[in-house]
Amino acid sequence: MSAEASRSALVLRHDAGIGLGNLGPVLAEHGYDVRIIDTPATDLSAIDPAEADLVVVLGGDEGAYEGELHPYIDAEIALLRERIAAERPIFGVCLGAQLLAESLGGSAYKGPSTEVGYLEIVPTDAGDRSPVRHFRGVPVVQWHGDSYELPAGVTTLASSAQYANQAFAIDEWLLAVQFHPEVTAEMHEDWVQRWGAELPDHGLTPDGLRADRAKYSDDMQRASRALLGEYLDGLALADARQEPAGRVTRA
Numbered sequence: 001m002s003a004e005a006s007r008s009a010l011v012l013r014h015d016a017g018i019g020l021g022n023l024g025p026v027l028a029e030h031g032y033d034v035r036i037i038d039t040p041a042t043d044l045s046a047i048d049p050a051e052a053d054l055v056v057v058l059g060g061d062e063g064a065y066e067g068e069l070h071p072y073i074d075a076e077i078a079l080l081r082e083r084i085a086a087e088r089p090i091f092g093v094c095l096g097a098q099l100l101a102e103s104l105g106g107s108a109y110k111g112p113s114t115e116v117g118y119l120e121i122v123p124t125d126a127g128d129r130s131p132v133r134h135f136r137g138v139p140v141v142q143w144h145g146d147s148y149e150l151p152a153g154v155t156t157l158a159s160s161a162q163y164a165n166q167a168f169a170i171d172e173w174l175l176a177v178q179f180h181p182e183v184t185a186e187m188h189e190d191w192v193q194r195w196g197a198e199l200p201d202h203g204l205t206p207d208g209l210r211a212d213r214a215k216y217s218d219d220m221q222r223a224s225r226a227l228l229g230e231y232l233d234g235l236a237l238a239d240a241r242q243e244p245a246g247r248v249t250r251a
Contacts, residue, residue: 010052011036012076014060014095017190021182022224023056023093030232044075049082054089054235057096059180063146064098064108077103084174089235091228092176094144097168100176101148108148113162115142116202118212118220121166121179127157131175131230132167134223139216141180143191172234181224188213 009032013019016038020027027034032054037047049055057080067074080103083090092100098108118139123132135158147163150156157167158177167177183191189210192199196206 007032007053008051009034009054009056010047011056011058012039012096013037013058014039014062015058017187017194018059019182019187020056020058021184021187022221023182023228026225026228026232027054027056030229030236032232039072039076040070042072044072044079047079049079050086050088052088054091054232055080055083057090057092057099057176058182059094059096059144062095063110064095064102064148065110065146073099087171087173089173090176091174091231093182094178094180095146097176097178098146098148100174101150101165101168104154104170105151106149106154108146111145111147111163114145114202115160115162116199117142117204117209118216119160119179121158121160123158123167124156126155126169127167130157130167130169131227131234132157132177134226134230135179135181138219138223139212140220140223141183141188142178143180143195144178147178172238175231177227181220181227183220185213185217188217 009027011020011034013036024034062070062073064073077099080099084103090100102108119142120139121135123136127133148165150165150168155169156165157169160166163178166179169175192206192209199205199209
């Protein structure tokens with residue numbers, strides 16, 4: 001899709017090394033002007049939760065349940081709850097998905113195991129009718145040990161061998177994934193350098209993970225582009241129908 005008009009995307013980033021990655025070019029191609037804020041160093045109460053056309057919530061080492069350790073987590077959840085109340089578009093990745101689960105009235109928690117490496121997710125029937133279907137049979141980067149429960153009214157789109165919740169949505173406007181479709185080759189190497197010491201605990205080695213990247217990354221990049229592009233196209237179609245996703249009339 002070629003963008004005809006500029007849109008705004010607010011990106012909530014928790015770690016400079018866990019950034020937009022390959023999502024950035026797709027946003028640009030769809031006409032989004034991107035503003036990245038680092039949530040640990042930002043007064044989130046000063047941000048209008050509904051102003052941006054899209055909010056993207058990225059990953060991080062924090063737990064969505066660790067507000068006492070990281071006060072900005074609670075501030076971020078408060079912002080997201082207001083955004084959700086207005087039904088304005090949101091896309092979440094890993095920690096972003098866990099924060100959205102909390103914001104929707106579900107719960108995030110420490111999981112029973114850690115998923116690391118290139119692993120397959122299995123779309124549900126609803127997932128096969130969603131942008132997540134592009135990852136059927138495509139191993140994708142996982143690097144997390146937390147999970148979440150979803151409240152009623154949220155559609156589960158995918159699961160994995162270890163975790164029942166790998167992606168979810170509400171209508172066209174909210175989409176979140178537990179996995180990491182955004183990872184580029186440069187990000188992958190940075191992560192291996194930063195957290196490679198923990199890989200043997202999960203039966204992996206840095207060189208083994210690099211070999212998996214060489215094997216799987218091209219397909220993952222294509223699936224990532226297709227997932228985000230289709231989601232953004234759906235938002236644009238909602239605008240074209242003059243039923244803007246999440247736009248509300250204010251008194």
